[in-house]
Amino acid sequence: MQSFLRNLIAQWRRLNLPFEDATVIIGFSGGADSTALLIASDELRKIKKLKIRIVAAHFEHGLRGEAGRRDMDFVKSIASQRGIELAVGQWRRRNEGNLEQAARRARYRFLAETATRLNADLILTAHTMNDQAETFLLNLIRGSGAAGLGGISPLTILEPRVGDVGDPMLPFASTTVLLARPLLLWATRQMTEDFCRISETGFCRDAMNEDINFRRVWIRKVLIPMLAEVNPKIVETLCRTAETLRGRESAATEAASERLEAADSESLLLANLRPLERSELRDLIRLWLNRRRGNLRQIGFAHISAIESLIRGKGSGRSVEIPGGEVVKSGGRIRWHAKKVEK
Numbered sequence: 001m002q003s004f005l006r007n008l009i010a011q012w013r014r015l016n017l018p019f020e021d022a023t024v025i026i027g028f029s030g031g032a033d034s035t036a037l038l039i040a041s042d043e044l045r046k047i048k049k050l051k052i053r054i055v056a057a058h059f060e061h062g063l064r065g066e067a068g069r070r071d072m073d074f075v076k077s078i079a080s081q082r083g084i085e086l087a088v089g090q091w092r093r094r095n096e097g098n099l100e101q102a103a104r105r106a107r108y109r110f111l112a113e114t115a116t117r118l119n120a121d122l123i124l125t126a127h128t129m130n131d132q133a134e135t136f137l138l139n140l141i142r143g144s145g146a147a148g149l150g151g152i153s154p155l156t157i158l159e160p161r162v163g164d165v166g167d168p169m170l171p172f173a174s175t176t177v178l179l180a181r182p183l184l185l186w187a188t189r190q191m192t193e194d195f196c197r198i199s200e201t202g203f204c205r206d207a208m209n210e211d212i213n214f215r216r217v218w219i220r221k222v223l224i225p226m227l228a229e230v231n232p233k234i235v236e237t238l239c240r241t242a243e244t245l246r247g248r249e250s251a252a253t254e255a256a257s258e259r260l261e262a263a264d265s266e267s268l269l270l271a272n273l274r275p276l277e278r279s280e281l282r283d284l285i286r287l288w289l290n291r292r293r294g295n296l297r298q299i300g301f302a303h304i305s306a307i308e309s310l311i312r313g314k315g316s317g318r319s320v321e322i323p324g325g326e327v328v329k330s331g332g333r334i335r336w337h338a339k340k341v342e343k
Contacts, residue, residue: 001047004187004195008040009049011182015154020051023120025087027111028056028079030071030204033126035078036192037183039199041124042082055085057114057123059107064208071204078201087114100214101297112158115177127152127181130189130220133238137219143301147286150246151239154184185243188235266292267333273311281308289327292336298323310334 012019026041028034044050058075060068072088079086089110091103111123132151139148156179183192196203212218227234268288273281285307290296303322310320310329319328325338 002043002195002198004036004191004198005040005043005049007186008037008182009044011186012044012050015180015182017180017182018052018121019049022122023053023055023118025055025057025111025115025118025120025123027107027123027125028058028075028086029206030058030074030078031126031206032193032196032203033128033131033183033187033189035201035203036187036195036199037124037126038078038084039082039201040195042084043199053085055087055114055118055120057087057089057111059089059091059110061091061103061106064206067207071206074202074204087118089114108158111179112177115158120177123158123177123179125179125181126183126192128183128187128189128192129185129235129239132184132242133224133235134216134219136238136242137223138216141215141219145282145286145301145304146245147296149242151242152181152184153246154181155179185239267335270311270329270332270334273334278308281311285311289322289336293324293338307334 018024024041026034026038028038038054038056041050041054045052045054056075056079058072060072064071075088076086078084091106111125114120115123135151136149139151142148158177158179193203208214209217210221212221224234231237268284273284276284282304285304286296286299289299289307293299299322303320306320307322307327310318310327311334319326325336328335328337
Protein backbone atom coordinates (compact mmCIF):
# COMPACT_ATOMS: atom_id res chain seq x y z
CA MET A 1 0.00 0.00 0.00
CA GLN A 2 1.29 3.49 -0.87
CA SER A 3 2.63 5.38 2.18
CA PHE A 4 0.08 8.20 1.88
CA LEU A 5 -2.72 5.62 2.09
CA ARG A 6 -1.10 3.91 5.07
CA ASN A 7 -0.77 7.20 6.93
CA LEU A 8 -4.35 8.16 6.16
CA ILE A 9 -5.86 4.88 7.34
CA ALA A 10 -3.70 5.01 10.49
CA GLN A 11 -4.96 8.51 11.30
CA TRP A 12 -8.51 7.44 10.47
CA ARG A 13 -8.13 4.79 13.18
CA ARG A 14 -6.60 7.21 15.71
CA LEU A 15 -9.47 9.65 15.25
CA ASN A 16 -11.97 6.80 15.64
CA LEU A 17 -13.71 7.61 12.36
CA PRO A 18 -16.25 5.12 10.93
CA PHE A 19 -14.88 2.35 8.72
CA GLU A 20 -18.22 1.10 7.40
CA ASP A 21 -21.94 1.84 7.10
CA ALA A 22 -21.41 5.60 7.04
CA THR A 23 -21.94 8.52 4.66
CA VAL A 24 -18.88 10.77 4.53
CA ILE A 25 -18.87 14.27 2.99
CA ILE A 26 -15.43 15.34 1.72
CA GLY A 27 -14.85 19.03 1.01
CA PHE A 28 -13.39 19.12 -2.51
CA SER A 29 -12.08 22.44 -3.85
CA GLY A 30 -9.92 20.82 -6.53
CA GLY A 31 -6.67 21.96 -4.89
CA ALA A 32 -3.89 19.50 -4.14
CA ASP A 33 -4.86 18.92 -0.50
CA SER A 34 -8.55 18.16 -1.07
CA THR A 35 -7.82 16.20 -4.25
CA ALA A 36 -5.32 14.00 -2.40
CA LEU A 37 -7.77 13.41 0.46
CA LEU A 38 -10.62 12.52 -1.89
CA ILE A 39 -8.56 10.22 -4.13
CA ALA A 40 -6.89 8.49 -1.17
CA SER A 41 -10.22 7.92 0.59
CA ASP A 42 -11.66 6.50 -2.63
CA GLU A 43 -8.62 4.23 -3.08
CA LEU A 44 -9.07 2.91 0.47
CA ARG A 45 -12.70 2.25 -0.35
CA LYS A 46 -11.76 0.38 -3.53
CA ILE A 47 -9.38 -1.93 -1.68
CA LYS A 48 -12.06 -2.54 0.97
CA LYS A 49 -10.22 -0.81 3.82
CA LEU A 50 -13.19 1.55 4.02
CA LYS A 51 -16.76 0.49 3.37
CA ILE A 52 -18.40 3.89 3.29
CA ARG A 53 -20.42 6.12 0.99
CA ILE A 54 -18.30 9.07 -0.18
CA VAL A 55 -19.85 12.32 -1.37
CA ALA A 56 -17.54 15.06 -2.67
CA ALA A 57 -18.79 18.57 -1.84
CA HIS A 58 -17.64 21.53 -3.93
CA PHE A 59 -18.53 25.11 -3.00
CA GLU A 60 -18.16 27.81 -5.65
CA HIS A 61 -17.64 31.20 -4.02
CA GLY A 62 -18.08 33.04 -7.33
CA LEU A 63 -15.09 35.29 -6.64
CA ARG A 64 -12.67 34.14 -9.37
CA GLY A 65 -14.69 34.22 -12.57
CA GLU A 66 -13.32 31.93 -15.29
CA ALA A 67 -10.77 30.34 -12.92
CA GLY A 68 -13.59 29.27 -10.61
CA ARG A 69 -15.49 27.76 -13.54
CA ARG A 70 -12.38 25.82 -14.58
CA ASP A 71 -12.07 24.44 -11.05
CA MET A 72 -15.73 23.39 -11.20
CA ASP A 73 -15.10 21.55 -14.49
CA PHE A 74 -12.09 19.77 -12.95
CA VAL A 75 -14.08 18.74 -9.87
CA LYS A 76 -16.91 17.38 -12.00
CA SER A 77 -14.41 15.50 -14.19
CA ILE A 78 -12.69 13.78 -11.24
CA ALA A 79 -16.00 12.84 -9.64
CA SER A 80 -17.31 11.44 -12.93
CA GLN A 81 -14.12 9.47 -13.70
CA ARG A 82 -14.08 7.81 -10.31
CA GLY A 83 -17.82 7.37 -9.88
CA ILE A 84 -17.95 9.59 -6.79
CA GLU A 85 -21.18 11.37 -5.90
CA LEU A 86 -20.87 15.15 -6.08
CA ALA A 87 -22.77 17.91 -4.28
CA VAL A 88 -22.30 21.47 -5.54
CA GLY A 89 -23.13 24.74 -3.81
CA GLN A 90 -22.82 28.36 -4.89
CA TRP A 91 -22.48 31.43 -2.69
CA ARG A 92 -25.21 34.02 -2.79
CA ARG A 93 -22.89 36.62 -1.38
CA ARG A 94 -24.17 39.03 1.26
CA ASN A 95 -22.44 41.97 2.87
CA GLU A 96 -20.91 40.12 5.84
CA GLY A 97 -17.88 42.29 6.59
CA ASN A 98 -14.51 40.59 6.12
CA LEU A 99 -14.66 38.83 2.75
CA GLU A 100 -12.32 35.96 3.64
CA GLN A 101 -14.17 35.16 6.87
CA ALA A 102 -17.58 35.45 5.19
CA ALA A 103 -16.50 33.05 2.42
CA ARG A 104 -15.21 30.57 4.99
CA ARG A 105 -18.46 30.70 6.99
CA ALA A 106 -20.50 30.18 3.83
CA ARG A 107 -18.43 27.13 2.86
CA TYR A 108 -18.89 25.50 6.26
CA ARG A 109 -22.62 26.22 6.18
CA PHE A 110 -22.77 24.47 2.81
CA LEU A 111 -20.88 21.44 4.13
CA ALA A 112 -23.07 21.23 7.23
CA GLU A 113 -26.29 21.56 5.23
CA THR A 114 -25.10 18.91 2.76
CA ALA A 115 -24.40 16.56 5.67
CA THR A 116 -27.84 17.24 7.13
CA ARG A 117 -29.67 16.66 3.85
CA LEU A 118 -27.81 13.40 3.15
CA ASN A 119 -28.02 12.21 6.75
CA ALA A 120 -24.21 12.01 6.75
CA ASP A 121 -22.19 10.87 9.75
CA LEU A 122 -19.04 12.81 9.03
CA ILE A 123 -17.49 15.75 7.15
CA LEU A 124 -13.82 15.69 6.15
CA THR A 125 -11.70 18.68 5.19
CA ALA A 126 -8.13 18.51 3.92
CA HIS A 127 -6.28 20.84 6.27
CA THR A 128 -2.58 19.94 6.51
CA MET A 129 0.33 20.71 8.84
CA ASN A 130 1.07 23.76 6.68
CA ASP A 131 -2.41 25.13 7.39
CA GLN A 132 -1.84 24.55 11.11
CA ALA A 133 1.51 26.35 11.08
CA GLU A 134 0.04 29.31 9.17
CA THR A 135 -2.90 29.51 11.57
CA PHE A 136 -0.57 29.46 14.59
CA LEU A 137 1.48 32.36 13.22
CA LEU A 138 -1.60 34.27 12.10
CA ASN A 139 -3.11 34.03 15.58
CA LEU A 140 0.23 34.85 17.23
CA ILE A 141 0.44 38.06 15.18
CA ARG A 142 -3.13 38.92 16.15
CA GLY A 143 -2.33 38.49 19.84
CA SER A 144 -4.54 35.45 20.45
CA GLY A 145 -4.52 33.53 23.71
CA ALA A 146 -3.90 29.82 24.18
CA ALA A 147 -7.14 28.93 22.40
CA GLY A 148 -6.06 30.70 19.23
CA LEU A 149 -2.49 29.42 19.43
CA GLY A 150 -3.86 25.89 19.78
CA GLY A 151 -4.82 26.36 16.15
CA ILE A 152 -7.05 24.01 14.19
CA SER A 153 -8.51 20.98 15.94
CA PRO A 154 -8.47 17.58 14.20
CA LEU A 155 -12.04 17.00 15.42
CA THR A 156 -14.86 19.54 15.71
CA ILE A 157 -18.59 19.29 16.27
CA LEU A 158 -20.63 21.32 13.77
CA GLU A 159 -24.19 22.38 14.38
CA PRO A 160 -25.75 22.43 10.89
CA ARG A 161 -28.06 25.23 9.83
CA VAL A 162 -31.10 24.48 7.76
CA GLY A 163 -32.16 26.59 4.77
CA ASP A 164 -30.49 29.18 2.58
CA VAL A 165 -26.72 28.75 2.68
CA GLY A 166 -26.22 32.47 2.25
CA ASP A 167 -28.17 33.46 5.35
CA PRO A 168 -26.03 33.75 8.50
CA MET A 169 -29.06 34.20 10.76
CA LEU A 170 -30.75 30.85 10.21
CA PRO A 171 -31.70 28.66 13.20
CA PHE A 172 -29.58 25.67 14.15
CA ALA A 173 -30.79 22.20 13.25
CA SER A 174 -31.49 19.76 16.06
CA THR A 175 -28.68 17.41 14.99
CA THR A 176 -24.91 17.80 15.01
CA VAL A 177 -22.27 16.37 12.71
CA LEU A 178 -18.61 15.56 13.26
CA LEU A 179 -16.02 17.49 11.25
CA ALA A 180 -12.63 15.73 10.99
CA ARG A 181 -9.32 16.79 9.47
CA PRO A 182 -7.43 13.51 8.96
CA LEU A 183 -4.41 15.12 7.25
CA LEU A 184 -3.80 17.78 9.89
CA LEU A 185 -1.38 15.98 12.19
CA TRP A 186 0.92 14.32 9.65
CA ALA A 187 0.58 15.51 6.02
CA THR A 188 2.34 18.48 4.46
CA ARG A 189 1.32 20.34 1.33
CA GLN A 190 4.29 18.80 -0.47
CA MET A 191 2.99 15.33 0.40
CA THR A 192 -0.45 16.03 -1.05
CA GLU A 193 1.03 17.40 -4.27
CA ASP A 194 3.34 14.37 -4.55
CA PHE A 195 0.43 11.98 -4.00
CA CYS A 196 -1.58 13.66 -6.74
CA ARG A 197 1.34 13.25 -9.13
CA ILE A 198 1.90 9.60 -8.16
CA SER A 199 -1.83 9.00 -8.68
CA GLU A 200 -1.57 10.72 -12.07
CA THR A 201 -4.27 13.12 -10.99
CA GLY A 202 -3.95 16.83 -11.64
CA PHE A 203 -5.05 19.53 -9.24
CA CYS A 204 -6.11 23.15 -9.44
CA ARG A 205 -3.98 26.12 -8.44
CA ASP A 206 -5.67 29.22 -7.05
CA ALA A 207 -3.99 32.46 -8.12
CA MET A 208 -5.27 34.06 -4.89
CA ASN A 209 -2.87 31.76 -3.02
CA GLU A 210 0.00 33.67 -4.63
CA ASP A 211 -1.20 37.15 -3.62
CA ILE A 212 0.87 38.25 -0.62
CA ASN A 213 -1.57 41.10 0.03
CA PHE A 214 -3.56 38.43 1.88
CA ARG A 215 -2.00 38.04 5.32
CA ARG A 216 -2.16 34.23 5.33
CA VAL A 217 -0.45 34.11 1.93
CA TRP A 218 2.24 36.50 3.18
CA ILE A 219 2.84 34.18 6.13
CA ARG A 220 3.05 31.20 3.75
CA LYS A 221 5.24 32.82 1.11
CA VAL A 222 7.41 35.19 3.13
CA LEU A 223 7.41 34.56 6.90
CA ILE A 224 7.60 30.75 7.02
CA PRO A 225 10.48 30.56 4.49
CA MET A 226 12.36 33.11 6.60
CA LEU A 227 11.80 31.04 9.76
CA ALA A 228 12.81 27.89 7.88
CA GLU A 229 16.26 29.40 7.35
CA VAL A 230 16.72 29.15 11.13
CA ASN A 231 14.74 25.93 11.64
CA PRO A 232 14.20 23.80 8.51
CA LYS A 233 11.49 21.87 10.36
CA ILE A 234 9.60 25.01 11.39
CA VAL A 235 6.23 23.71 10.12
CA GLU A 236 6.48 20.55 12.25
CA THR A 237 7.74 22.59 15.24
CA LEU A 238 4.82 25.02 15.10
CA CYS A 239 2.35 22.15 14.75
CA ARG A 240 3.75 20.40 17.85
CA THR A 241 3.55 23.68 19.78
CA ALA A 242 -0.07 24.16 18.72
CA GLU A 243 -0.91 20.60 19.80
CA THR A 244 0.68 21.17 23.22
CA LEU A 245 -1.23 24.41 23.72
CA ARG A 246 -4.46 22.80 22.57
CA GLY A 247 -4.05 20.17 25.29
CA ARG A 248 -3.45 22.88 27.87
CA GLU A 249 -6.44 24.84 26.60
CA SER A 250 -8.65 21.76 26.81
CA ALA A 251 -7.86 21.36 30.52
CA ALA A 252 -8.32 25.09 31.17
CA THR A 253 -11.63 25.10 29.28
CA GLU A 254 -12.90 22.19 31.35
CA ALA A 255 -12.08 24.04 34.55
CA ALA A 256 -13.67 27.26 33.27
CA SER A 257 -16.71 25.32 32.08
CA GLU A 258 -17.27 23.96 35.59
CA ARG A 259 -17.23 27.50 36.95
CA LEU A 260 -19.69 28.66 34.29
CA GLU A 261 -22.06 25.80 35.00
CA ALA A 262 -22.15 26.89 38.65
CA ALA A 263 -22.96 30.48 37.66
CA ASP A 264 -25.56 32.34 35.63
CA SER A 265 -23.89 32.26 32.21
CA GLU A 266 -26.23 34.97 30.93
CA SER A 267 -24.34 37.31 33.25
CA LEU A 268 -21.41 36.82 35.59
CA LEU A 269 -21.19 38.01 39.19
CA LEU A 270 -18.21 40.30 39.75
CA ALA A 271 -17.76 39.05 43.31
CA ASN A 272 -17.11 35.55 41.96
CA LEU A 273 -14.72 36.73 39.25
CA ARG A 274 -12.39 39.10 41.12
CA PRO A 275 -10.76 36.47 43.40
CA LEU A 276 -9.66 34.38 40.38
CA GLU A 277 -6.05 34.27 39.26
CA ARG A 278 -5.34 36.20 36.05
CA SER A 279 -5.04 33.09 33.86
CA GLU A 280 -8.18 31.55 35.36
CA LEU A 281 -10.16 34.75 34.84
CA ARG A 282 -9.03 35.12 31.23
CA ASP A 283 -9.90 31.48 30.48
CA LEU A 284 -13.36 32.06 31.96
CA ILE A 285 -13.86 35.28 29.96
CA ARG A 286 -12.94 33.53 26.71
CA LEU A 287 -15.27 30.61 27.34
CA TRP A 288 -18.12 32.88 28.42
CA LEU A 289 -17.67 35.12 25.38
CA ASN A 290 -17.51 32.11 23.09
CA ARG A 291 -20.84 30.87 24.45
CA ARG A 292 -22.59 34.23 24.48
CA ARG A 293 -21.15 35.51 21.19
CA GLY A 294 -21.10 32.20 19.31
CA ASN A 295 -17.36 32.28 18.51
CA LEU A 296 -14.11 34.08 19.30
CA ARG A 297 -13.31 35.34 15.82
CA GLN A 298 -11.63 38.77 15.85
CA ILE A 299 -11.28 38.58 19.64
CA GLY A 300 -7.66 39.19 20.63
CA PHE A 301 -5.59 39.64 23.76
CA ALA A 302 -6.44 43.35 23.99
CA HIS A 303 -10.18 42.61 24.15
CA ILE A 304 -9.79 39.99 26.89
CA SER A 305 -7.46 42.28 28.83
CA ALA A 306 -9.95 45.18 28.58
CA ILE A 307 -12.76 42.98 29.94
CA GLU A 308 -10.48 41.84 32.78
CA SER A 309 -9.80 45.50 33.65
CA LEU A 310 -13.53 46.18 33.54
CA ILE A 311 -14.13 43.34 36.00
CA ARG A 312 -11.37 44.32 38.43
CA GLY A 313 -12.03 48.08 38.26
CA LYS A 314 -14.32 49.99 40.58
CA GLY A 315 -17.55 51.70 39.66
CA SER A 316 -20.54 50.68 37.60
CA GLY A 317 -22.21 51.48 34.30
CA ARG A 318 -19.07 51.14 32.20
CA SER A 319 -18.61 48.95 29.14
CA VAL A 320 -16.03 47.54 26.72
CA GLU A 321 -16.75 47.47 23.01
CA ILE A 322 -15.53 44.40 21.14
CA PRO A 323 -16.27 43.12 17.63
CA GLY A 324 -19.95 42.28 17.38
CA GLY A 325 -21.14 44.01 20.54
CA GLU A 326 -20.12 45.09 24.01
CA VAL A 327 -19.59 43.79 27.54
CA VAL A 328 -21.44 45.95 30.06
CA LYS A 329 -20.84 46.14 33.82
CA SER A 330 -23.83 47.04 35.95
CA GLY A 331 -25.52 45.87 39.13
CA GLY A 332 -22.45 43.92 40.25
CA ARG A 333 -22.43 41.80 37.07
CA ILE A 334 -21.10 41.79 33.53
CA ARG A 335 -23.39 41.10 30.60
CA TRP A 336 -22.90 40.58 26.85
CA HIS A 337 -24.95 42.72 24.47
CA ALA A 338 -24.79 41.81 20.79
CA LYS A 339 -24.77 44.61 18.24
CA LYS A 340 -28.08 44.90 16.46
CA VAL A 341 -27.88 43.81 12.82
CA GLU A 342 -29.34 46.40 10.46
CA LYS A 343 -31.73 44.89 7.91
